[in-house]
Amino acid sequence: MKPPSPSSPDDKFTLDDLMRVMAALRAPVTGCPWDLEQDFRSILPYTIEEAYEVADAIDREDMTDLREELGDLLFQSVYHAQMASERAAFDLHDVIHDVTHKMISRHPHVFGDEDAQSAEDVNKIWDRRKASEKQASGSSSALDGVTRALPALLKSQKLQKKAAKVGFEWTRIEDVLAKLEEELGELREAISTGSPKDQAEELGDVLFVLANVGRVLDIHAEEALRQACTKFERRFRGLEADLRAEGVELTETSLARMEEAWRAQKLKE
Secondary structure (H helix, E strand, O other), X not given: OOOOOOOOOOOOOOHHHHHHHHHHHOOOOOOOHHHHHOOHHHHHHHHHHHHHHHHHHHHOOOHHHHHHHHHHHHHHHHHHHHHHHHXXXXXXXXXXXXXXXXXXXXXXXXXXXXXXXXXXXXHHHHHHHHHHHHHHOOOOOOOOOOOOOOOHHHHHHXXXXXXXXXXXXXXXXXXXXXXXXXXXXXXXXXXXXXXXXXXXXXXXXXXXXXXXXXXXXXXXXXXXXXXXXXXXXXXXXXXXXXXXXXXXXXXXXXXXXXXXXXXXXXXXX
16 A cells, blocks of 8 residues: 655645544555554553653653654544544544533633633633533532543542542641541551551552642642652662762662662762
8 A cells, every 4th residue: 555645735744644544554454454453452551651651751851752752642542533433433523523622611711701810710610611511411429530540649639639629628738647647557557467458458548648648739649759750760870870880789789888879869969
């Protein structure tokens, strides 16, 4: 099959071109054997991976990589829409229509008569519109709308935010920290009894309350932990490089020496 040429006047491929490429990959007789074997579930890990690679490019402030990773993530959307169209469920044009309609509906301060002078005003309008949509869809719980597949830390904060909107929350950070101390005490007790099941449950409770600490402080817990991972990786790689420059291998040195090298990395920052 001859590859498609850019259809735009400026010699760049368009979204329609990408859709045609995807359709060709899934063509029953002439398509790609690998692509033809895929379904929503088999492609899902790639979709998640591409979303994280977008986040990584943003974190590194690498615009070249960000351009590429956004393209890969867009391709995932096109892929899922193509498979849906094969089932006559919906196509990419339906997806674009729905999200455009939703953005217009949730921004009446831009496309309608409502007034919003601050980001807080916008959030109130957004939440009100979402609540109206949820009611129209027949949702019955304040917790409806939290995606099951979210990373656990992110899901924790979303659940807590939903509960807080109906008054189920501590408004003072001191109360949340007191709850954290309580949960840490229960974790210590579980550790002393030696029950792996209890230890896992209590550790989960500690993490859940820690996520709530972030929510009350308006800190995105998932992002905070991601930044902490990045910092740890940067410092540990620096520690490795410094020790190897001295002719020392990590497996052959003491914890005390590694901690000294770790402190040196912190001072460099």
